[in-house]
Amino acid sequence: MPEFRILKKDRNTRARAGILKTAHGVIHTPAFVPVATKGALRGISFENANKFGGDIFMVNTFHFYVDGKYKLVKKFGGLHEFLNIGYPLMTDSGGFQVFSLGFGLEHGVGKISNMFPGENRPGQHPKDNPALKKKNLVKITEEGAEFKYYKNGKKLFLDAETSIKTQKQLGADIIFAFDECTSPLSDYEYTKMSIDRTHRWAVRSLKEFEKGPKTDQGMMGIIQGGEFKDLREKAVEFVSSLPFFGFGIGGPLGQSKKDMHKILDWTLPILPESKPKHLLGIGDVDDIFNGVERGIDTFDCVNPTRLARHGTALTHGGRISLKSGRYVNSKEPVDKKCGCRICQNYSRAYVSSLLRDWEIYGVMLLVEHNLFYMLNLMREIRQAIKDGKFGELRRKYLK
Amino acid sequence: MPEFRILKKDRNTRARAGILKTAHGVIHTPAFVPVATKGALRGISFENANKFGGDIFMVNTFHFYVDGKYKLVKKFGGLHEFLNIGYPLMTDSGGFQVFSLGFGLEHGVGKISNMFPGENRPGQHPKDNPALKKKNLVKITEEGAEFKYYKNGKKLFLDAETSIKTQKQLGADIIFAFDECTSPLSDYEYTKMSIDRTHRWAVRSLKEFEKGPKTDQGMMGIIQGGEFKDLREKAVEFVSSLPFFGFGIGGPLGQSKKDMHKILDWTLPILPESKPKHLLGIGDVDDIFNGVERGIDTFDCVNPTRLARHGTALTHGGRISLKSGRYVNSKEPVDKKCGCRICQNYSRAYVSSLLRDWEIYGVMLLVEHNLFYMLNLMREIRQAIKDGKFGELRRKYLK
Numbered sequence: 001m002p003e004f005r006i007l008k009k010d011r012n013t014r015a016r017a018g019i020l021k022t023a024h025g026v027i028h029t030p031a032f033v034p035v036a037t038k039g040a041l042r043g044i045s046f047e048n049a050n051k052f053g054g055d056i057f058m059v060n061t062f063h064f065y066v067d068g069k070y071k072l073v074k075k076f077g078g079l080h081e082f083l084n085i086g087y088p089l090m091t092d093s094g095g096f097q098v099f100s101l102g103f104g105l106e107h108g109v110g111k112i113s114n115m116f117p118g119e120n121r122p123g124q125h126p127k128d129n130p131a132l133k134k135k136n137l138v139k140i141t142e143e144g145a146e147f148k149y150y151k152n153g154k155k156l157f158l159d160a161e162t163s164i165k166t167q168k169q170l171g172a173d174i175i176f177a178f179d180e181c182t183s184p185l186s187d188y189e190y191t192k193m194s195i196d197r198t199h200r201w202a203v204r205s206l207k208e209f210e211k212g213p214k215t216d217q218g219m220m221g222i223i224q225g226g227e228f229k230d231l232r233e234k235a236v237e238f239v240s241s242l243p244f245f246g247f248g249i250g251g252p253l254g255q256s257k258k259d260m261h262k263i264l265d266w267t268l269p270i271l272p273e274s275k276p277k278h279l280l281g282i283g284d285v286d287d288i289f290n291g292v293e294r295g296i297d298t299f300d301c302v303n304p305t306r307l308a309r310h311g312t313a314l315t316h317g318g319r320i321s322l323k324s325g326r327y328v329n330s331k332e333p334v335d336k337k338c339g340c341r342i343c344q345n346y347s348r349a350y351v352s353s354l355l356r357d358w359e360i361y362g363v364m365l366l367v368e369h370n371l372f373y374m375l376n377l378m379r380e381i382r383q384a385i386k387d388g389k390f391g392e393l394r395r396k397y398l399k
Numbered sequence: 400m401p402e403f404r405i406l407k408k409d410r411n412t413r414a415r416a417g418i419l420k421t422a423h424g425v426i427h428t429p430a431f432v433p434v435a436t437k438g439a440l441r442g443i444s445f446e447n448a449n450k451f452g453g454d455i456f457m458v459n460t461f462h463f464y465v466d467g468k469y470k471l472v473k474k475f476g477g478l479h480e481f482l483n484i485g486y487p488l489m490t491d492s493g494g495f496q497v498f499s500l501g502f503g504l505e506h507g508v509g510k511i512s513n514m515f516p517g518e519n520r521p522g523q524h525p526k527d528n529p530a531l532k533k534k535n536l537v538k539i540t541e542e543g544a545e546f547k548y549y550k551n552g553k554k555l556f557l558d559a560e561t562s563i564k565t566q567k568q569l570g571a572d573i574i575f576a577f578d579e580c581t582s583p584l585s586d587y588e589y590t591k592m593s594i595d596r597t598h599r600w601a602v603r604s605l606k607e608f609e610k611g612p613k614t615d616q617g618m619m620g621i622i623q624g625g626e627f628k629d630l631r632e633k634a635v636e637f638v639s640s641l642p643f644f645g646f647g648i649g650g651p652l653g654q655s656k657k658d659m660h661k662i663l664d665w666t667l668p669i670l671p672e673s674k675p676k677h678l679l680g681i682g683d684v685d686d687i688f689n690g691v692e693r694g695i696d697t698f699d700c701v702n703p704t705r706l707a708r709h710g711t712a713l714t715h716g717g718r719i720s721l722k723s724g725r726y727v728n729s730k731e732p733v734d735k736k737c738g739c740r741i742c743q744n745y746s747r748a749y750v751s752s753l754l755r756d757w758e759i760y761g762v763m764l765l766v767e768h769n770l771f772y773m774l775n776l777m778r779e780i781r782q783a784i785k786d787g788k789f790g791e792l793r794r795k796y797l798k
Contacts, residue, residue, distance in 0.1 A: 040753050040760035072728060084744050329471060345483050354439050361439035
């Protein structure tokens, strides 16, 4: 079982710097966990990401489950052997992908229903836009989730036992209990029914986890409950009574980022302080600050790599789109204040030129920059907490 | 002007090992020149390719010309500054891309008309397959080539003066005279008319090259003449009478690889021995051996990167398709006899898994392997020539 230790707490917020020890090495927290969905980071090697401070990586159980690739990984001895890396790994439970294929499609939403800053702009909020809504491919019962695999139409079934068995075979250092990720549009009644079921799944997950020989893995329980205060509190009460190594805060996280902060404010203070907390699938720069100051220790998110694929750079001056025509003549680096290899060596004009020509190397350069940016941000946050300057750093980044 | 020196000649063939000195460094020949079409290798950094023995890289003038990007590069001070690399570079004249948009489309062919080993399989040879034939977008006159840019329909004009001016602004170490690359389906009369015009363009190219302040660049003349012996000989006679630094053997190279060998046999022995010779756009493993033993010093080809994008690995046992289902369980490296990082670290199963999932990192791994394979092959060839063992190496590779 991994160990977690808090090294330093911020005076004014719940932010804390800590250390998470796993069989494959140490993670300095707060940490950003780059996502290697199908066993690879999109556009960069694990080795390089690790050099920039990537201590741990997230692989998605769902993708290894649906096409049976977990059996192949098992033959290799686990993900570490299959990917041939020695770094700590996380796997999620598959619950989020089940949501994506289910309510995600039916409601046309993600983990937060309305990501537009103006909120409820007509035609853009999924509630007002039937075109965003598709067929729900999932049927969830007490037993688990039955769904159609979009690639081949095959019917598959995922439940607590299968998820945990698979995650044990994958062998990541930190794994998650199987949960239902409800929709930000699910109502109180559905969410209430769902968390009770998720809690029974949590018990089944733990039971499956404890079967057989002891492993070095640590399992986190997941706190659900949508945007309903009493349900989130109920979830915390129940899940934290179980012997989980740590806790994941699961989506849905409301209608907007403000709701997400509310949900974190409801749950984090009543979770056991000494245990590590993970915010699932969230990781914009502002989210990181808002999560850390509420006591989140680790974040996984596809943002740095996904944004890069779409030509968007994270910079100290905010996001910029290098695919737009705006930077085609710029001799400046992608981000003047960044110390990465890309910003030390290349102009916005060159990176922009490659991206606008759909050159794979343009994506590689921007992935390297974006990932460096996020991992460097986490390093600065850890240092700031240690130096008692977290608030100062927050103001610097979120002007 | 670069310098070329022959260090060692093979006893039994025309193969030779040499050294090409440019303002940006030394190229050991025979050399493979990886292609960075639009200013980047597809899937790997110049730095890594250089580590594996990539002494020089090819950038395509056409792509920097058509969208006016050469003007931006000029503002940076040249390609070396725009790409921020210190390695020797080559640019081609744009003639081949003009062919691609012209006869290439009209005849539905590449540089060699029939790449199928069986030759003239009904329906597959472009002559028999009207579906392969498209509209010729080019009009070639004495003055130059007028063509429609496929991206925006804009009419553009490329002639000897524009090509050389552009290449001077791009600032590569080795540049090429502007030529018409005829089609493997062009007849004798057309080809005869065309090479006379290409020779007038060669004179114009040299004149433009010599204008203004002297540069460190060396210009190669291009030998055309299709698959007609007397025309190739005429081309050699004329082009080699001009003060070119070296010579490129241009396409078309016949109907099959056998024709290509014939064309090399006609031209190389009568070209000045002491000057470097480049085979334009050709670079399969067998082509390398067949070119080197006839006296070719440098080859550029997109093969290693393009094949990788399509999931094909170059191995000592021949090409294998890692996208096929055949290798999904294989714990073996991509190529047992290869010393690259990929073959030292990863299984065919892992690389195959990534490629079958369309993961960008799978392409990156395979590009690295394929490029290492080609550059390592060239190293072995140079060593074999020096050791008097070229024939032996050839037999080892081309069983």
